Amino acid sequence: MPRDALANPVALAALGALLERPMHPYQLSAVLAERGVPVNRGSLYDTVDAMARAGWIEPRPAERAGARPQRTPYALTEAGRSELVRRLDGQVRAPRREFPEFLGAVSHLGVLGPDRAADALRERAARLDARIAEDQRRLDEALAGAGVPRLFVIEAEYALAIARAERDWVRAVIEDVGRGRLAWPRPRPHGSEQKNPEQQRDQ
Numbered sequence: 001m002p003r004d005a006l007a008n009p010v011a012l013a014a015l016g017a018l019l020e021r022p023m024h025p026y027q028l029s030a031v032l033a034e035r036g037v038p039v040n041r042g043s044l045y046d047t048v049d050a051m052a053r054a055g056w057i058e059p060r061p062a063e064r065a066g067a068r069p070q071r072t073p074y075a076l077t078e079a080g081r082s083e084l085v086r087r088l089d090g091q092v093r094a095p096r097r098e099f100p101e102f103l104g105a106v107s108h109l110g111v112l113g114p115d116r117a118a119d120a121l122r123e124r125a126a127r128l129d130a131r132i133a134e135d136q137r138r139l140d141e142a143l144a145g146a147g148v149p150r151l152f153v154i155e156a157e158y159a160l161a162i163a164r165a166e167r168d169w170v171r172a173v174i175e176d177v178g179r180g181r182l183a184w185p186r187p188r189p190h191g192s193e194q195k196n197p198e199q200q201r202d203q
Contacts, residue, residue: 004050005043005046005047005049005050005051006047006050006051006054008043008046008047010032010037010038010039010043010044010047011047011050011051011087012084012087012088012091013032013035013037014028014032014044014047014048014051015051015056015057015076015080015081015083015084015087016084017031017032017035018057018074018075018076018080019076019081019084022060022073022074022075022076023073023074024063024071024072024073024074025041025044025045025048025071025074026041026071027071027073028044028048028074029041029044032044048074051074051080052074054079054083055077055079055080056076056077056079056080056083057074057075057076057077057080058074058075058077059072059073059074060072060073060074060075102166110184110185113184114177114182114184117177118174118177118178121170121173121174121177122174124170125167125170125171125174128163128166128167128170129167131163132160132163132164132167135156135159135160135163136160138156139153139156139157139160142156
């Protein structure tokens with residue numbers, strides 16, 4: 001279990017959060033969820049246990065708040081800080097081919113037909129516009145209103161750049177569909193699939 005749990009992508013986010021302050025797993029789960037990190041609580045507990053076994057984090061004295069059960073906070077060790085630096089350095093340097101949900105949907109765009117595909121893409125572009133505007137507002141508020149250093153919210157800046165690039169691409173595809181630059185093949189009549197030579201010999 002430990003080695004598999006250490007390979008969980010949430011380990012990097014957990015190490016980064018524990019760099020800020022010690023936390024118990026329940027608190028760590030809430031912090032990661034607030035930051036948009038998909039967290040399965042059971043998987044996170046396995047990851048925390050594995051990181052403790054690896055010496056990346058260490059338990060602190062248990063805490064009790066009111067009638068709640070005692071919880072053990074964990075603090076980052078020097079070994080954990082070194083592992084965090086190693087993982088961050090590797091991920092920043094080497095781009096990986098990822099397979100987001102939208103990429104999978106786009107690979108089958110032809111199934112929708114030109115009209116429905118264009119309509120779906122228009123709706124996506126509108127939703128992206130709304131999300132970009134809201135995320136930009138929050139970023140501006142954090143930078144100007146709350147005085148947060150830019151480095152501390154650089155991931156929001158990156159997410160905005162990705163969202164804008166996607167929206168611009170979606171708009172370009174919509175235009176290509178409308179102008180006929182992205183053509184759909186004519187559907188074949190049902191039962192007209194070409195037979196292979198072996199099928200032809202059998203008849």
